[in-house]
Amino acid sequence: MSISYKPGKVPHPLEHRMIFRNVDREGWDPGIETYLREGGYESLKKALTMAPVDIQAEVKTAGVRGRGGAGFPAGVKWGFIPPNNTKPVYLICNADESEPGTFKDRYIMHQDPHQLIEGMVITAFAIGCHTAYIYIREEFPYAAKILEAAIEEARGKNFLGQNILGTGFDLEIHVHRGAGAYICGEETGLIESLEGKRPYPRIKPPYFPAAMGLYLCPTIVNNVETLCHVTHIIQMGGTEYAKLGTPNNTGTRILCVSGDVQKPGYFEVQVGKVTLGQLINDMCGGLRPGRQLKAVIPGGSSAKVLRADEKFKLKDREISIWDIPMDFDSLAACGSMAGSGGVIVIDDSRSIAWVLNNINAFYAHESCGQCTPCREGSLWMKKISDRIVAGKGSPDDVDTLESVAYRIDGRTICAFGEAASWPTESFIAKFRDELKAATSDSLKGAIVNPETKLAAASVKH
Amino acid sequence: MPHQVPVEVEKEIDQRLTRYPDKRSALLPALHAIQGHFRYVPEDLVEWLAAKLELDAIQVMEVLTFYPSFRQSEPGRYHIRVCRTLSCAMAGSHVLMDALAEKAGIDRSHADHHHPICVSKDGRFSIEFAECLASCGTGPVCMVNDDLHEQVKPEDARRLLDRYS
Ligand SMILES: Cc1cc2nc3c(=O)[nH]c(=O)nc-3n(C[C@H](O)[C@H](O)[C@H](O)COP(=O)(O)O)c2cc1C
Ligand code: SF4
Ligand code: FES
Numbered sequence: 001m002s003i004s005y006k007p008g009k010v011p012h013p014l015e016h017r018m019i020f021r022n023v024d025r026e027g028w029d030p031g032i033e034t035y036l037r038e039g040g041y042e043s044l045k046k047a048l049t050m051a052p053v054d055i056q057a058e059v060k061t062a063g064v065r066g067r068g069g070a071g072f073p074a075g076v077k078w079g080f081i082p083p084n085n086t087k088p089v090y091l092i093c094n095a096d097e098s099e100p101g102t103f104k105d106r107y108i109m110h111q112d113p114h115q116l117i118e119g120m121v122i123t124a125f126a127i128g129c130h131t132a133y134i135y136i137r138e139e140f141p142y143a144a145k146i147l148e149a150a151i152e153e154a155r156g157k158n159f160l161g162q163n164i165l166g167t168g169f170d171l172e173i174h175v176h177r178g179a180g181a182y183i184c185g186e187e188t189g190l191i192e193s194l195e196g197k198r199p200y201p202r203i204k205p206p207y208f209p210a211a212m213g214l215y216l217c218p219t220i221v222n223n224v225e226t227l228c229h230v231t232h233i234i235q236m237g238g239t240e241y242a243k244l245g246t247p248n249n250t251g252t253r254i255l256c257v258s259g260d261v262q263k264p265g266y267f268e269v270q271v272g273k274v275t276l277g278q279l280i281n282d283m284c285g286g287l288r289p290g291r292q293l294k295a296v297i298p299g300g301s302s303a304k305v306l307r308a309d310e311k312f313k314l315k316d317r318e319i320s321i322w323d324i325p326m327d328f329d330s331l332a333a334c335g336s337m338a339g340s341g342g343v344i345v346i347d348d349s350r351s352i353a354w355v356l357n358n359i360n361a362f363y364a365h366e367s368c369g370q371c372t373p374c375r376e377g378s379l380w381m382k383k384i385s386d387r388i389v390a391g392k393g394s395p396d397d398v399d400t401l402e403s404v405a406y407r408i409d410g411r412t413i414c415a416f417g418e419a420a421s422w423p424t425e426s427f428i429a430k431f432r433d434e435l436k437a438a439t440s441d442s443l444k445g446a447i448v449n450p451e452t453k454l455a456a457a458s459v460k461h
Numbered sequence: 462m463p464h465q466v467p468v469e470v471e472k473e474i475d476q477r478l479t480r481y482p483d484k485r486s487a488l489l490p491a492l493h494a495i496q497g498h499f500r501y502v503p504e505d506l507v508e509w510l511a512a513k514l515e516l517d518a519i520q521v522m523e524v525l526t527f528y529p530s531f532r533q534s535e536p537g538r539y540h541i542r543v544c545r546t547l548s549c550a551m552a553g554s555h556v557l558m559d560a561l562a563e564k565a566g567i568d569r570s571h572a573d574h575h576h577p578i579c580v581s582k583d584g585r586f587s588i589e590f591a592e593c594l595a596s597c598g599t600g601p602v603c604m605v606n607d608d609l610h611e612q613v614k615p616e617d618a619r620r621l622l623d624r625y626s
Contacts, residue, residue, distance in 0.1 A: 098592075099593075101593070177489065178489070196520075197485070197524065198524060198526065260551065296540075344548055350551070360547055453597065455501065
């Protein structure tokens, strides 16, 4: 069957559209009839004939790794629910999509909500869950409405509710809206928020959600995209699914590219089958005329930055930034991470101090404030980089900044501590000279960005 | 005059309450319902909501004051949020912010971390920076009430505001 896409939205030939098959499609709408017309909810019907353990086994065989940031294998995570558990089991879809540079879940929820709901019903059946929540960020008000309408439609067809399709399985899914805090994307912060509290993350151990999550019951938290993959795994079988992508990095994933490229956008590719060079040059039309690549943040703003002229060691091969395969293991081997799939491209017109300052302002604003190193440190990192950008830095500031970052990393309750300090640690490790120059020769010697002044003017924020 | 919670808002809260095994979980949905009606959460309703959810007022307050989306004072009829974060900033969102504030007649010179929202004199618009709105590929982006606007150029500011009157 040939699918046509809206003008200007046609997938690139290097893409492999599965999760985003219906995104930007001509004649597609989020309604259930449209979804059913093309085999929607057939995976659910198939799953309901399987034993829950067999569904879990398929997902394990498929090897799909979490698309929310940490890249943990979904099937393995589901297996952490204690076998002798007698409490209710909860499933939470993490639809907080708040990692800077990430913009994929939004399109799934706005345009293809039933794909997510189908994945959630299958997952709930596999883990023995009867109440599931979609925790969606407040800034997606229309998506929340679309999902609520889709849930009603699905209930109308008995894909949800009591005795689903006569199997005796019951499930309700509820949409729960967040309220503008990044830390609600962290799974234990999310759980606290869903319990009606401040989203203060819980310490692990003991609060691993699969054992002690929502209301201290076993809880599986998965990202929107991860849950959509479940639908496809059941449809094609775990073994077939695992043929997509590369070993240990199976399936497809959506890469979101923003920043200094000619055509930013989203691209669904087989994991590891496309290099960073192909992504930037072929899929995004390359850099703007006359510009050179300076750096790439490959997996959301928390990922460590890669410098354009670095050499990376990958399986005894020395490669350049352009040759890095976009998969979990390769990006980890290059000292960064695949994270949430948000690729931010930075060209040589940008001042590194300005970029780092913008990132630091984000983490200073979003720290939940529970741990002293994170609460105080994220603010100090912002203040010091404010000062550097404003042209009032001293050469010692770069070292001070670095020492603050290393005093957060590894000393906090949740991984926000790393998320907040890795940018500073990696920017300094890789651009120390430029940052030092920015302090001594306040922006004169360094590359001047037209927005530098404005950023400095708004440092109060 | 103390604020009155309209019947339909209370109904909405009652309906949301049925979705959780624990009343406290309905706190964010309840605050959304109240803010959906008043455009902010009036302080005199904190006690009311606490009683409704069988909480202490402080448990409502700590949530109300933590989350950036909840407002404790009245914003403009049209509340604008401009993305401040990296990809949008690279695409010029700080210039956009200045253009929108100027055209909306808003003085942002007193904006700070604790008072991020500034309102125009006529009460029509208010504005603040928001962090990444998950539309980084089409920056700079801003939201006006519930609507997302993408690739907004500073020179489009006037036209954008004219759509909200
Ligand atoms: C600070 C922080 C923010 C996060 N934000 C998100 C988010 O917005 N969306 C998301 O799916 N996961 C986010 N995560 C990851 C979640 O904690 C969790 O690992 C994920 O939702 C699990 O789903 P997955 O295994 O399907 O990826 C965040 C983690 C941290 C530490
Ligand atoms: S590391 Fe930061 S965000 Fe995480 S719990 Fe501690 S203070 Fe909160
Ligand atoms: S940086 Fe503005 S939407 Fe992400």
